[in-house]
Amino acid sequence: MTLQELQGTAKAVVTAGKGILAMDESNPTCGKRFKKMGIESTVENRRAWRELLLTTPNLSNFISGAILYDETIRQSIADGTPFAQYMGKQGIIPGIKVDTGAKDLAGFPGEKVTEGLDGLRERLAEYKGIGARFAKWRAVITIGNGIPSNGCIHANAHALARYAALCQEAGIVPIVEPEVLIDGDHTIDRCYEVTSETLSTVFAELKAQRVLLDGTILKPSMVISGLDCPQQASVEEVAEKTVRCLLKNIPKNLAGIAFLSGGQSNERATAHLNAMNARHKDLPWPLTFSYARALQQPALETWSGKKENAAAAQKLLYHRAKLNGTASMGQYNETMEKEAA
Numbered sequence: 001m002t003l004q005e006l007q008g009t010a011k012a013v014v015t016a017g018k019g020i021l022a023m024d025e026s027n028p029t030c031g032k033r034f035k036k037m038g039i040e041s042t043v044e045n046r047r048a049w050r051e052l053l054l055t056t057p058n059l060s061n062f063i064s065g066a067i068l069y070d071e072t073i074r075q076s077i078a079d080g081t082p083f084a085q086y087m088g089k090q091g092i093i094p095g096i097k098v099d100t101g102a103k104d105l106a107g108f109p110g111e112k113v114t115e116g117l118d119g120l121r122e123r124l125a126e127y128k129g130i131g132a133r134f135a136k137w138r139a140v141i142t143i144g145n146g147i148p149s150n151g152c153i154h155a156n157a158h159a160l161a162r163y164a165a166l167c168q169e170a171g172i173v174p175i176v177e178p179e180v181l182i183d184g185d186h187t188i189d190r191c192y193e194v195t196s197e198t199l200s201t202v203f204a205e206l207k208a209q210r211v212l213l214d215g216t217i218l219k220p221s222m223v224i225s226g227l228d229c230p231q232q233a234s235v236e237e238v239a240e241k242t243v244r245c246l247l248k249n250i251p252k253n254l255a256g257i258a259f260l261s262g263g264q265s266n267e268r269a270t271a272h273l274n275a276m277n278a279r280h281k282d283l284p285w286p287l288t289f290s291y292a293r294a295l296q297q298p299a300l301e302t303w304s305g306k307k308e309n310a311a312a313a314q315k316l317l318y319h320r321a322k323l324n325g326t327a328s329m330g331q332y333n334e335t336m337e338k339e340a341a
């Protein structure tokens with residue numbers, strides 16, 4: 001694949017008014033979300049859920065690409081069409097999660113490093129053959145007493161850069177996801193500090209590994225108050241501090257930015273994205289969404305594993321995709337929440 005093709009894929013993923021549906025939960029994570037709804041986590045239930053999401057009528061109006069998990073990219077919709085092929089026909093670009101999860105970082109209590117580099121070149125070639133055109137690797141940074149450490153930030157940034165370089169070699173656009181977790185009682189200013197340090201380290205490592213930024217998408221967390229912080233920042237403050245942090249640390253030639261929702265409420269995740277885009281019309285990169293929970297949650301609750309609820313669940317997914325697509329243009333307002341899904 002040429003550089004032009006990488007750039008073309010990256011541009012298509014962050015195209016105006018659209019974002020990414022993250023539906024790449026590992027089996028244990030999917031199992032936890034199913035369990036809360038009383039749904040059994042079987043291979044068939046996971047397949048049926050992913051089919052429901054991807055066959056939502058007109059989803060591609062607001063969704064440019066979807067990230068699949070290893071099990072899902074090998075599965076098909078009921079008529080036997082492989083998911084990746086079906087998505088291609090719908091105009092939804094197939095993506096794949098390729099990390100193998102965050103594990104305890106030796107010597108750094110309470111901190112994690114994401115694994116999955118061994119054999120990645122071969123796995124990327126296989127996923128490319130199945131139809132994947134972009135990939136995702138999630139690193140996790142925890143804020144706590146005395147953490148994150150430089151050692152943890154560096155280990156994760158280095159792995160992200162090695163992964164991104166392998167993706168580009170394979171002709172696959174890397175989504176680089178350094179998630180600063182929302183868990184904890186830290187202030188928004190502490191989150192700013194940690195996010196800024198993390199992003200600056202990640203971009204230094206991407207440069208050192210010769211990753212082409214115009215063929216790369218960043219999936220960051222927002223600069224936000226910790227979930228248990230008594231002083232919760234307003235929508236405007238989150239938007240301003242997040243944009244300031246991005247402008248300080250991210251080169252202008254990055255292809256685009258697609259946020260994760262990270263445990264924010266559905267409405268907040270949409271309002272924050274909207275405020276950034278409404279207040280800043282002159283940013284060097286498109287700002288959009290790559291949400292999992294904030295897109296899927298209402299649909300999952302309604303589906304509850306029952307076939308007869310599928311159409312109602314799809315309407316809820318479509319509604320959230322539309323609201324977030326609108327927010328990516330800075331044109332959302334709260335009254336749209338109440339519009340019939």
Ligand code: 13P
Nearest residue numbers: 022260261262291292293
């Ligand atoms: P959330 O939007 O639920 O944070 O998930 C995004 C994601 O893909 C996490 O890796």
